[in-house]
Amino acid sequence: MNGIRHIFFDLDNTIWDFEKSSMATLSELYTKYALATLGVPSFDAFVAAYKHRNELLWEEYRMGTVDKETLRNKRFALTFWDMGLDPDTAPTGMADDYVLLGPRRSHLFPHAHETLSYLQSKYTLHIITNGFAEAQTVKMETSDLNRYFSEVIISEHTGYKKPDIRIFRHSMEKAGATESECVMIGDGLEVDVLGAQQAGWRAIYFNPHQLPHDARPDHEIRQLDELLGIL
16 A cells, blocks of 8 residues: 555444444334334344335435435334334434434444554544534544544535545545545445545455455455554
8 A cells, every 4th residue: 555644434334333333222222112012023123124224214315315304303213114113103202312322332343443543653544424423523532533533524514425526535635635645444335445446545445244246445354453464
């Protein structure tokens, strides 16, 4: 990775373990709102329906066909609908509780702090995230991540979402970098890897579950500490 001076990380599912944090929060909500008494067949069914609906809404949000409020406020009602239940029976407080509780969990991927500490001694580190500003800010603070990063670029502040080439150009300008000096590390093949490569950057695919794909990242890793042998 000759010439690299700036490393840009995705946050969710790259450093901050979104899946683990989300599961813990959904479990808390399932119990708090006694969802079994509302017709939800099981916790596993609730999680499966929620994850499917949430992913659909996030894709629509990235495409600009739904807004932030719709994503946040309708996903649990639509989850009930997907399970064959009356969406009006979905407790209204779940949406607010999910946003309040989830970001305060400090579940990171293994070796996150030691890897970031090492890389910070050699490079300037930054974050580029499509997540919502208030949630991402809390995650960074709760997990003690702010100390590693020079720029934290949040799509909501820029008006552009990954993989839009404009968010990569904006991030590069904020960092005072050139294309050849930048590498993006993230779990999203389209939004992180391909988006960065289209902007002229190099890209490292974080693929902890070894998902099959046809992309050509510059490197692929399963664990964050593998970066120590690359960068």
